[in-house]
Amino acid sequence: MIHDVIPISEAARILGVSVQTLRRWDKSGKFQPSFISPGKHRFYARADIEKFSKNLFSVARAWVSATVGEPPALGFYCPTSAEFQGRLSRFELMISRIPDLKEGEKFSLVSSVVAEIGDNPFVHNLGKWPDIPGTFFGYDEHKRQVVIADRGLGVYTTLKTAKPGLRDDKDALKVAFTEFISGRTPEKRGNGLKHVRTVISKSNLDLVFQSGDAILTLHRHSDVMHFKNSAEPFRGTLALIDF
Amino acid sequence: MVITLNKFGRILTSREIGREAFAAFKSTLATLNDSETLEVDFSGVTTLSPSWADEFVGVLLVSYSDRLILKNTSNPSVKITLELIEKIHQLKFNITS
Numbered sequence: 001m002i003h004d005v006i007p008i009s010e011a012a013r014i015l016g017v018s019v020q021t022l023r024r025w026d027k028s029g030k031f032q033p034s035f036i037s038p039g040k041h042r043f044y045a046r047a048d049i050e051k052f053s054k055n056l057f058s059v060a061r062a063w064v065s066a067t068v069g070e071p072p073a074l075g076f077y078c079p080t081s082a083e084f085q086g087r088l089s090r091f092e093l094m095i096s097r098i099p100d101l102k103e104g105e106k107f108s109l110v111s112s113v114v115a116e117i118g119d120n121p122f123v124h125n126l127g128k129w130p131d132i133p134g135t136f137f138g139y140d141e142h143k144r145q146v147v148i149a150d151r152g153l154g155v156y157t158t159l160k161t162a163k164p165g166l167r168d169d170k171d172a173l174k175v176a177f178t179e180f181i182s183g184r185t186p187e188k189r190g191n192g193l194k195h196v197r198t199v200i201s202k203s204n205l206d207l208v209f210q211s212g213d214a215i216l217t218l219h220r221h222s223d224v225m226h227f228k229n230s231a232e233p234f235r236g237t238l239a240l241i242d243f
Numbered sequence: 244m245v246i247t248l249n250k251f252g253r254i255l256t257s258r259e260i261g262r263e264a265f266a267a268f269k270s271t272l273a274t275l276n277d278s279e280t281l282e283v284d285f286s287g288v289t290t291l292s293p294s295w296a297d298e299f300v301g302v303l304l305v306s307y308s309d310r311l312i313l314k315n316t317s318n319p320s321v322k323i324t325l326e327l328i329e330k331i332h333q334l335k336f337n338i339t340s
Contacts, residue, residue, distance in 0.1 A: 081257060081259060085254070085256070085257055085260070088254065088256065089254055092254055092289065092290055096289065104319065105289065105317075105318050105319055105320075106319060107289075108289055108290045108291075108318050108319050108320035108321075109319050109320055109323070111254070111256075111289075111290040111320070112256070112290050112291065112292045112320035112323070112324065115254070115256035115257070115290065115292045115294070116256075116292050116293065116294060119256060119257050119258065119292075119294055122257075122259075123258055123259075123294075180330075180331065191293050191297070191327060191331060192292070192293055192294055194327065195292065195293045195323070195324065195327050198323060198326075198327065199323060202323070
């Protein structure tokens with residue numbers, strides 16, 4: 001029905017990507033309009049948009065890997081560290097009411113991990129954001145998932161100034177999650193991701209973390225790092241936390 | 244002297260905010276006598292992360308390690324963060340229950 005479809009500009013605004021990105025997705029088959037008018041205008045089913053936007057990871061991945069940077073949809077966008085802190089506070093309050101996390105204040109481990117992953121981009125990209133400053137920060141209370149992404153320099157570019165011997169994205173992630181080093185040496189920085197790994201090894205948290213073409217997976221109650229290569233690399237970082 | 248950390252907030256997580264908190268606290272810290280202990284009370288802190296802690300408690304650990312006493316550290320994020328700060332600085336906190 002005609003009232004259930006929206007033009008491409010509206011779809012782009014809701015999803016927080018550019019019209020050009022939606023046209024590319026159409027051509028590649030990644031996300032297609034429900035019909036194209038005789039005048040070649042694309043129209044999208046509102047239900048498809050809603051379904052896509054409910055999958056936080058898909059929305060964040062699309063945003064971080066889009067060739068042309070656009071601010072993400074307002075509900076997910078933290079342009080500044082202060083905005084992130086404010087939203088983190090609301091997130092912490094929400095998870096502190098979940099019974100199994102409330103017990104023994106276990107929620108604090110979740111929020112501590114989210115805080116470190118979410119604060120990192122602001123520390124390491126200050127004054128260096130390639131296009132869109134800030135982060136995508138979304139969470140789903142029912143799926144018990146948090147997604148954080150940024151269009152910053154990425155872990156490899158950030159770390160190789162401090163550690164020139166780094167070979168690639170995988171090498172950089174290994175260092176970031178294991179060695180006490182930082183991109184802003186000689187100051188003592190960059191220990192947040194080591195903390196993330198330690199917390200995961202002692203709690204019911206799972207993490208998928210991508211930067212460049214390297215994907216790191218950490219499973220709950222384990223400190224073993226599983227790596228694989230992504231066919232869809234991007235410059236910044238993307239994290240999915242299951243709690 | 245007792246520092247009640249929840250006066251800085253219940254969520255203590257950003258490096259920038261940790262640095263600001265320490266800068267604000269410096270003038271009070273300057274009044275500490277040479278023989279006086281420095282107690283840091285974590286009650287009411289619901290989330291702590293290493294970024295904030297390193298800028299505040301980490302600095303105190305390095306400067307006042309012998310006189311520094313931490314209390315009410317049972318929150319899981321506080322516990323695990325303090326362990327990391329000890330590892331970073333290769334020093335141990337004095338913790339009382």
